[in-house]
Amino acid sequence: MLFALALLGICFAFAFPVLWLILTSLRPESGVYYVHRGSEFTLGNFAEVLREERMVEAFVNSALIATLATFFSLLVTVSSGYMLSRFRGPASRTWFGTIYVFRCVPYISWVLPLYFVAQSWGIYDTYIGLLLPHIAVHICFFSWLMKGFFDGIDPSMEHAALIDGCTRWGAFLRVALPSALPAISALAVLCWLFTWNEFLFALILTGNRVPVITVVMAQFVTEMGLRWNLMAATAVMALLPAFLLALFGQKYVIRGLRI
Amino acid sequence: MAPALRPMFGEQQRFMLFLITPAALLLLLFQVVPIVIGANASFRDWALYNPKKIWVGLDHYRAVIADPAFLEVVLPNTFVFMAVSVMGALILGLALALLLNRPFRGQKLVQTVLLVPLMVAPVIAAIMMRWMFNDQFGIVNAVLEGLGVEGQPWLVERWSAFGVILLTDIWLWTPWFTLLLLAGLQSLPKEPFEAAAIDGTTVWRVFRHLTLPMLRPVIVVCVVIRAIDAFRTFDIVWTLTGGGPGRATELFSLYAYVHAFLNLDLGRGSAAAIIGGVIILVVGVALYRLVDRVAKA
Numbered sequence: 001m002l003f004a005l006a007l008l009g010i011c012f013a014f015a016f017p018v019l020w021l022i023l024t025s026l027r028p029e030s031g032v033y034y035v036h037r038g039s040e041f042t043l044g045n046f047a048e049v050l051r052e053e054r055m056v057e058a059f060v061n062s063a064l065i066a067t068l069a070t071f072f073s074l075l076v077t078v079s080s081g082y083m084l085s086r087f088r089g090p091a092s093r094t095w096f097g098t099i100y101v102f103r104c105v106p107y108i109s110w111v112l113p114l115y116f117v118a119q120s121w122g123i124y125d126t127y128i129g130l131l132l133p134h135i136a137v138h139i140c141f142f143s144w145l146m147k148g149f150f151d152g153i154d155p156s157m158e159h160a161a162l163i164d165g166c167t168r169w170g171a172f173l174r175v176a177l178p179s180a181l182p183a184i185s186a187l188a189v190l191c192w193l194f195t196w197n198e199f200l201f202a203l204i205l206t207g208n209r210v211p212v213i214t215v216v217m218a219q220f221v222t223e224m225g226l227r228w229n230l231m232a233a234t235a236v237m238a239l240l241p242a243f244l245l246a247l248f249g250q251k252y253v254i255r256g257l258r259i
Numbered sequence: 260m261a262p263a264l265r266p267m268f269g270e271q272q273r274f275m276l277f278l279i280t281p282a283a284l285l286l287l288l289f290q291v292v293p294i295v296i297g298a299n300a301s302f303r304d305w306a307l308y309n310p311k312k313i314w315v316g317l318d319h320y321r322a323v324i325a326d327p328a329f330l331e332v333v334l335p336n337t338f339v340f341m342a343v344s345v346m347g348a349l350i351l352g353l354a355l356a357l358l359l360n361r362p363f364r365g366q367k368l369v370q371t372v373l374l375v376p377l378m379v380a381p382v383i384a385a386i387m388m389r390w391m392f393n394d395q396f397g398i399v400n401a402v403l404e405g406l407g408v409e410g411q412p413w414l415v416e417r418w419s420a421f422g423v424i425l426l427t428d429i430w431l432w433t434p435w436f437t438l439l440l441l442a443g444l445q446s447l448p449k450e451p452f453e454a455a456a457i458d459g460t461t462v463w464r465v466f467r468h469l470t471l472p473m474l475r476p477v478i479v480v481c482v483v484i485r486a487i488d489a490f491r492t493f494d495i496v497w498t499l500t501g502g503g504p505g506r507a508t509e510l511f512s513l514y515a516y517v518h519a520f521l522n523l524d525l526g527r528g529s530a531a532a533i534i535g536g537v538i539i540l541v542v543g544v545a546l547y548r549l550v551d552r553v554a555k556a
Contacts, residue, residue, distance in 0.1 A: 003363070010355060011372045014434065017387040018375055020398060024390065076281040083278035091272070095279055102290055104543045106491035108512040109536035110290045112519050113297025113529055136289035139282045168274045197380035199494040200512075204520070214382045218498050221386055228390055235383045242378040253374060257438055 018239070025232035045233035055234065058211040063241070065127070065212065066195040069134040073191050077139055078184060081146020082172060086155060096147075103140040107200055115204050125207040133205060134195050142187055145256070149183035150176065186256030189249040193242055213238050294536075301530035307523035319530035328506055329514060329531070336421070337511045341489045344428040345482060351429065352436025353478075357466070359437070360444045373434040381431060385498035388427045389414070417507035420500050424508060427495050436481055443477035444470070483546055490539045511535040 028042045049055050084096055114133060115124070123129030157179070158171040166174070177184075199214040206212065217234055246253055301320070304313045323329050359369065376384070391397050392413040400410030414420045447470075455465050493512040496502060502509035502517065509517070515535060519528025 003358075006358060007363075007365070007369060010358075011369060014376055014430070015372050017384070017391060017430065018379065020391060021383075021387045076285060079278040080282040083275050087271075087275055091275055095283070098283075098286070101540070102286060104487050104540055105290065105294070105536055106512060106532070106539055108491060108493065108515050109297070109532040110293045112515055112525075112532045113300060114289065114293040115519075116300070116525065117293050117296055132285070133289050136285040139286050143282060168270070172278075193378060197382070199380070199382050199497075203497075204516075214380055214494075217386065218382055221389065221498060222501070228393075228396070231386060232390070235386055238383060239379060242380070243375075246374055246378045247371070250371065250374065253377075254370075254438060254442075257377070257435065 021232050021239075022236055024228060025236045027229055029227075029229055045229045046237065049230055049233050049237065054211055055216065058213045058216040059237070061127075061210055062196055062213040062238075065131055065134060066192045068131055069138075069195045070188050070191040072131075072135045073138045073142065074184060074188055076135065077142035077146055077187070078177070078180070079172075080139065080143040082150055082176060084143060084147040085150035086158075086176075099140040099143050103144070107137070111201055111204050118205055124205065125209045127210060130202060130205050130210055130212070133201050134198065137201070138191055138194065142191065145187060146180075146183070149180055153179050182252070182255065185249070186252040189245060189252045190256040192245060193253075196242060294533075297529040298533060300525055301527075301533055303526050305524070305526035305529070307520075307525055310525070315526070319527045320534065322527060323531050323534055328509070332506060333509050333511055333514045336509060337490060340421075340425065340428075340492065340510055341486055343425050344432070344489050344492075345485050347425065347429040348432040348436050348485065349478070349482060351433045353440055355433065355437040356440035356444055357470070359441055370438075373437055376431050376434050379431065381427075381494035382498050384427050384431050385495040388423055388430075389499055392423050414500055415504055417504060420504060420508050424496055424499055427499065428489070428492065431495075432485060435485075439481055440474065440477060443474050447473050483543070486546055487539060487543050490535075490542070511538075 025045055026041045026043070027038075028040050028044065030040075080095070080099075084092055111133065118124040118129045121129075123132075153176065155176075158175045161171045161175045162168070197214065199218065202210070202212040202215045203218070206215070213234075217231070217238065220231055220234065302314060302316060304311050304315050355373075359366070379387075392399050394400060394410065394412040394415070397410075397413075399413070403410050411419060413423055451469055451473075452465065455469060491512050492510055493516070496508060496510055496513055497516075500508045502513045506517075511531070512535070515528050515531040517528075518531055519525050522528075
């Protein structure tokens with residue numbers, strides 16, 4: 001009994017802020033200041049947010065960048081993780097040391113100067129200028145995770161394939177890769193979520209031409225701080241894709257979180 | 260017939276090189292190059308509105324290190340934030356993991372609920388908390404007033420604002436600790452616990468002398484990863500308080516950002532970013548060594 005109550009309390013504590021946000025998003029402008037009283041509810045806030053072109057554009061941009069970043073990020077980190085897992089020796093050790101050190105470097109230390117690097121390369125405030133850093137940022141962590149996943153897969157099948165005359169690429173692509181698919185799915189879900197939720201990169205590397213949802217929301221707070229019903233509606237819509245992904249990919253998310 | 264040209268690397272080396280080249284190239288272009296260029300900028304007069312790019316040596320570094328705002332506010336804030344948010348989330352997360360480490364109905368549901376904060380973007384978490392702790396219309400003050408306690412202007416005072424920031428961060432990260440530690444608990448061998456149960460050992464002693472030592476490696480990895488990430492926290496502080504009131508809740512990332520993009524001094528901002536990077540590398544290595552030793556002891 002006590003245990004059940006504790007569980008209920010824990011669930012409530014972790015879900016409450018989100019529930020409160022959802023409730024706020026359903027209140028009309030007049031009711032938003034007393035969310036806990038009154039009983040008028042409306043979907044008008046969502047409609048009003050979606051009427052703003054910039055909002056819709058931001059949602060589309062965020063989804064596009066998250067999807068592309070996930071694809072390319074996996075492309076480069078799966079192979080790098082495979083190398084770390086299957087080969088020993090100085091090359092492997094050096095690469096591992098490098099990604100370990102760069103994992104520790106705070107984002108601001110490279111994104112801040114990337115601002116003027118991007119400008120001199122002419123990719124400031126463009127899709128590509130936002131996409132490439134988003135791919136680069138996960139290299140360290142995901143190579144590390146991927147190494148761990150490959151370590152858990154027995155390499156004897158690949159050895160057998162090599163002896164049967166398979167090339168190294170064949171052994172990697174046709175033997176190792178299929179057995180790593182669950183792990184790759186886990187990383188894909190994580191990568192999509194991280195990119196969708198990321199804020200600092202877009203804040204520094206984009207201006208007005210590539211709005212993304214997190215930046216638009218943060219601007220919203222300071223510019224229209226009093227229109228909490230619209231704010232909440234936007235936030236709920238930004239949460240929705242992440243929640244759906246997590247709900248359906250729960251198994252993979254959990255696996256991905258296990259370092 | 261001329262002998263075929265000997266390849267510079269063996270077949271295996273070429274394969275290894277191919278596997279890491281795309282990743283290494285991206286890392287070089289988007290992290291190494293910016294850091295080098297940022298280091299160069301940190302030695303120059305690089306105002307955004309008028310980048311003269313004159314060499315000024317260590318002036319920016321001196322300015323940052325001598326800045327009372329950096330020494331007396333930003334650095335202590337960053338370390339207090341790191342310590343409290345990691346310890347808070349670790350202790351809460353461990354307690355929850357211990358509580359949940361038993362079969363019960365609805366386990367799946369609790370797991371799903373615990374995943375919720377992990378899906379929430381830090382920006383959105385900060386917006387939610389900002390709304391809940393709003394001084395006039397927030398639910399927190401409404402509840403307090405219902406209980407007969409006077410509502411607080413939470414985000415206007417330094418320490419209460421800092422408290423809200425910490426609360427947001429702990430809310431975001433406790434579930435991560437819980438899920439990882441729960442996985443760790445479930446993979447522990449059963450026999451020692453059964454033996455302890457037969458001997459009638461108290462719960463506390465089982466925890467202190469069995470669970471904790473066996474769980475230590477997982478805890479160590481979690482703490483190191485989280486501590487390094489906590490050091491660079493930006494989103495929640497930026498959205499909750501913008502570093503305010505005044506500059507009282509600024510963390511290191513905000514300090515570098517404010518100098519580069521609000522005061523338009525990229526030179527000084529870059530210097531701050533590099534100082535922060537060096538600090539975390541030193542702290543990271545020290546932390547790793549320390550916990551590594553504790554883990555082996």
